[in-house]
Amino acid sequence: MSILLLCALLLSGCGSTKDNNAAETNSETASVETVSVTAAAESEVTEMPVSEQETVVTVPEINEDFTTGNGCAKGRGKALASVCDDEFASDGKALKIYHRIESWNGADFDAEAFRGNTIDVTGSFRSAASAVRVSIQYSVYGSACYVGVFTVNTSEDKYSSGSGSFAIPANAEKIVLYIESDSLDDIYCDSFSVKVSGDYRYLPEAQELVFVDTSSYPSLKELYRDDFLMGVATTNDMLDTEDYCGLIKAQFNSMTLGNSFKPDSLLDRGATLADLDKYMECPAIKFNNVKKELDFAKENGMTVRGHTLVWHSQTPDWIFYKDYDPNGELADRELMLKRMENYIAAVVTWADENYPGLVSCWDVVNEAADDGGGMRKSLWYQTVGEDYVQRAFEYARKHAPEGTKLFYNDYNSYQTKKQKDIIDMITPIIADGNIDGMGMQSHLNTDVSVSLYMAALKRYAELGLEIHVTELDIGVKRADGWKETQGEYFRKFMEELLKAERNGVNVTSVTVWGLNDCLSWKAADLPLLFDDDLSRKPAFDGVVQAAEDVNAA
Numbered sequence: 001m002s003i004l005l006l007c008a009l010l011l012s013g014c015g016s017t018k019d020n021n022a023a024e025t026n027s028e029t030a031s032v033e034t035v036s037v038t039a040a041a042e043s044e045v046t047e048m049p050v051s052e053q054e055t056v057v058t059v060p061e062i063n064e065d066f067t068t069g070n071g072c073a074k075g076r077g078k079a080l081a082s083v084c085d086d087e088f089a090s091d092g093k094a095l096k097i098y099h100r101i102e103s104w105n106g107a108d109f110d111a112e113a114f115r116g117n118t119i120d121v122t123g124s125f126r127s128a129a130s131a132v133r134v135s136i137q138y139s140v141y142g143s144a145c146y147v148g149v150f151t152v153n154t155s156e157d158k159y160s161s162g163s164g165s166f167a168i169p170a171n172a173e174k175i176v177l178y179i180e181s182d183s184l185d186d187i188y189c190d191s192f193s194v195k196v197s198g199d200y201r202y203l204p205e206a207q208e209l210v211f212v213d214t215s216s217y218p219s220l221k222e223l224y225r226d227d228f229l230m231g232v233a234t235t236n237d238m239l240d241t242e243d244y245c246g247l248i249k250a251q252f253n254s255m256t257l258g259n260s261f262k263p264d265s266l267l268d269r270g271a272t273l274a275d276l277d278k279y280m281e282c283p284a285i286k287f288n289n290v291k292k293e294l295d296f297a298k299e300n301g302m303t304v305r306g307h308t309l310v311w312h313s314q315t316p317d318w319i320f321y322k323d324y325d326p327n328g329e330l331a332d333r334e335l336m337l338k339r340m341e342n343y344i345a346a347v348v349t350w351a352d353e354n355y356p357g358l359v360s361c362w363d364v365v366n367e368a369a370d371d372g373g374g375m376r377k378s379l380w381y382q383t384v385g386e387d388y389v390q391r392a393f394e395y396a397r398k399h400a401p402e403g404t405k406l407f408y409n410d411y412n413s414y415q416t417k418k419q420k421d422i423i424d425m426i427t428p429i430i431a432d433g434n435i436d437g438m439g440m441q442s443h444l445n446t447d448v449s450v451s452l453y454m455a456a457l458k459r460y461a462e463l464g465l466e467i468h469v470t471e472l473d474i475g476v477k478r479a480d481g482w483k484e485t486q487g488e489y490f491r492k493f494m495e496e497l498l499k500a501e502r503n504g505v506n507v508t509s510v511t512v513w514g515l516n517d518c519l520s521w522k523a524a525d526l527p528l529l530f531d532d533d534l535s536r537k538p539a540f541d542g543v544v545q546a547a548e549d550v551n552a553a
């Protein structure tokens, strides 16, 4: 006999479920709508009286207007979060998130109780930062992942709201929703709510994830051996899971460290502040985060794409300030050029000395073009000026070992207007002889025109650039047949890429941005080749089929 869990639909202020014995609930709950859920495991306690077998589970909800306190919000990282009076807030009170030293510092909301459910999240924010992001963090099998739920464009003197939905995997642990922004400005939150969409599924513990045997899968690196490298983005945590390691080794011959080589992972604020004189012209750098992934690549004969040296995101704001004090003045051009050159020199030299020949290319500058046109007005742009991209490539060429390929990397780089802006930006760098390749990130979805993409790819190649598809993932809407729709898109995309390459377009590497959907940075869009348990999706079969078809033709 199964234990029945009687789930009373009560509202809980803090997103946590409360387990009570049904016998203890008073008659008031009887008027509340209830649902019964069969427990996952068969009960061995068959003789238990009904009243003791029933558990009332409060359906979790977060519904904060911050009139009476923080609710369940906590400061994230070094940030503090506390309720304040705020004339702009609808009810005169808001949660103020401040003392943000790194851009990821913000506010956390425990979301453990929503495991295995689809949630609808809404929030209302104001900030001098131009955008505030709500994301979710969780781990699956010890691998952490961070997924955006929605972004709100914000201004200082009025609140703007946004909303988004997310299906939290049943295997997720340590589930936290958080508020952050790229800049260090204070964030005010007038309201924040999280509701379960549809029927509540009560999963007090993460469901075990049992990986399938992947050893019989055809190998992508073998299928594409004569055409281009096949790569994958990794994280440190992933390499603790044998099944992931096995699949990576079997399928890929190139690796991109998905986060570990980024400035926020390398820069050491504490050491920098402890000796300002020593570090004034280059913040302190620590390399402990990259070794595990680089050792793995080396041991398995893979090459590494270095990602990334100069970027506006995942780069702490404090490096742009005189004396590294974000409350002070921005550093001037001369100082920022020194910091840029010294940083680039230190990173590429360290890689060369410690892992000679392993990092075959660098994304020297990432995402410098603005979606709205022209160049992104990042802190690099503000402090150095519009030649910062050109200078970065000059320094990279000067300090990188001979033969290292230097790439510009961006998303939506297939879009006509953005492509024009990118080409305008890199044309002088091509003339300087300081750039070798174009990295097309390729975070796509099944609505993107493959022919538009391929036309853009050819145009970059015509500039004499080598092409890398650097961060391929293809999102799809959850509708009937979504897996097949996505599989067909992957097939077509890879077929066209192969044909272009065989027709002389210099495509030399294709990297997928992760292994299984639940750990993708776009987990909601299910954009990768493997299911959570590493089953091959039609997406994987599509990539296999493209190579087989083109080879057979």
Ligand code: XIL
Pocket: 146, 258, 259, 366, 411, 441, 471, 521
């Ligand atoms: C993503 C990582 O995959 C996430 O884990 C991280 O939280 C955010 O960054 N463009 C890039 C990549 O160049 O570095 C980004 O990677 C995805 C967008």
